[in-house]
Amino acid sequence: LQIPISPVVDIHTHMYPPEYISILSSRDTIPLVRTFPSSPDPRLILLESEIPSLELALTDPTAPLPGRPLTKSFTSLPAKLAFMSRHNITTSVLSLANPWLDFLPPDEAGATAHEINTSFESMCASEPGRLYFFGTLPLTAPLETILASITHLTTLPHCRGIILGTSGLGSGLDDPSLLPIFSALATSTLPIFLHPHYGLPNAVYGPRSAAGEYGHVLPLALGFPMETTIAVARMFLAGVFDAVPELRMILAHSGGTLPFLAGRIESCVLHDAALVGKMGGKEGKRRRTVWEVLREQVYLDAVIYSEVGLKAAVEAGGGADRLMFGTDHPFFPPVGVEGGGEDGVWESVGLNVQAVDKALGEGSEEARMVMGGNAVRVLRLFE
Ligand code: 5CU
Numbered sequence: 001l002q003i004p005i006s007p008v009v010d011i012h013t014h015m016y017p018p019e020y021i022s023i024l025s026s027r028d029t030i031p032l033v034r035t036f037p038s039s040p041d042p043r044l045i046l047l048e049s050e051i052p053s054l055e056l057a058l059t060d061p062t063a064p065l066p067g068r069p070l071t072k073s074f075t076s077l078p079a080k081l082a083f084m085s086r087h088n089i090t091t092s093v094l095s096l097a098n099p100w101l102d103f104l105p106p107d108e109a110g111a112t113a114h115e116i117n118t119s120f121e122s123m124c125a126s127e128p129g130r131l132y133f134f135g136t137l138p139l140t141a142p143l144e145t146i147l148a149s150i151t152h153l154t155t156l157p158h159c160r161g162i163i164l165g166t167s168g169l170g171s172g173l174d175d176p177s178l179l180p181i182f183s184a185l186a187t188s189t190l191p192i193f194l195h196p197h198y199g200l201p202n203a204v205y206g207p208r209s210a211a212g213e214y215g216h217v218l219p220l221a222l223g224f225p226m227e228t229t230i231a232v233a234r235m236f237l238a239g240v241f242d243a244v245p246e247l248r249m250i251l252a253h254s255g256g257t258l259p260f261l262a263g264r265i266e267s268c269v270l271h272d273a274a275l276v277g278k279m280g281g282k283e284g285k286r287r288r289t290v291w292e293v294l295r296e297q298v299y300l301d302a303v304i305y306s307e308v309g310l311k312a313a314v315e316a317g318g319g320a321d322r323l324m325f326g327t328d329h330p331f332f333p334p335v336g337v338e339g340g341g342e343d344g345v346w347e348s349v350g351l352n353v354q355a356v357d358k359a360l361g362e363g364s365e366e367a368r369m370v371m372g373g374n375a376v377r378v379l380r381l382f383e
């Protein structure tokens with residue numbers, strides 16, 4: 001394996017292996033895959049905000065199609081590799097896309113996680129140096145099954161962490177029942193790639209959004225980042241980072257709005273007499289601020305699409321060495337191109353590359369770190 005001097009590493013890139021698609025195809029409630037007579041591709045319907053359009057399309061054949069087309073970009077390894085080559089991506093760290101295994105019955109989750117993680121391992125093994133992956137946990141299963149799944153992941157040579165949603169075991173990531181899982185991940189040096197799925201309640205987007213007037217903009221642009229922000233703020237307030245100091249988290253979409261709102265979170269803690277006393281730090285130690293937690297235990301991806309957001313993410317991390325490039329492929333393919341344009345150059349990728357170049361200087365050492373060097377170091381790639 002020839003390791004390039006300046007590899008480009010995509011740490012935010014998803015796939016749905018065939019085993020997962022067959023589960024979705026057998027379902028009547030979201031997440032599901034459904035065919036419609038007016039669509040050449042089956043439709044992938046994932047989000048609660050897509051339920052109104054799904055219901056409409058099931059009763060009215062002329063209504064706009066719900067969800068997104070399930071194209072080869074979501075499922076095919078050759079399509080992923082072709083996308084990487086077209087965009088000069090040396091190595092991808094694959095992950096199952098949302099909503100992972102969050103919806104499975106407890107007695108099925110363990111075996112499904114085993115099957116899906118094994119499937120990712122064999123995809124990665126078939127392309128040495130080009131592919132690694134973040135595993136998936138069977139969070140609806142009993143604790144011992146979840147811990148066994150973590151042990152399984154430690155035996156898979158291409159696994160570099162896990163992808164996790166914000167619901168945890170059903171009560172969010174500040175749930176004390178998660179501490180043994182966080183500890184096991186920390187002990188196994190498996191960072192958590194935290195990714196949103198649930199967004200905000202549909203009601204906040206209003207009836208015009210429910211009627212499809214604004215497409216996916218509000219849930220994806222605003223609901224997703226707020227979800228991540230709230231999940232991490234809850235972990236911080238509950239003292240999870242102090243309880244498991246070796247835990248490392250990589251936050252999707254540059255940490256949601258954390259880089260922008262960390263100061264406000266910190267100020268609200270500081271001005272809450274009861275809380276600041278309670279969070280005083282263990283064994284007389286000083287309380288760590290949200291800024292310190294961000295600089296000691298948190299990494300951010302660089303999927304933010306603008307120079308302004310990227311600069312905030314760099315500042316929040318205390319420098320460019322906590323930021324890692326990503327694409328969010330296969331979401332956000334080019335639109336308005338005959339056939340969907342998935343085989344061309346993706347504007348969504350270009351926006352994130354441009355943001356790095358503009359914020360850090362094209363060709364600079366810092367840009368190189370964000371584009372790949374940091375991922376190689378943090379995720380122990382090519383070892
Ligand atoms: O377009 C979308 O809905 C999504 C999604 O569901 N997950 C993701 O990672 N990005 C976009």
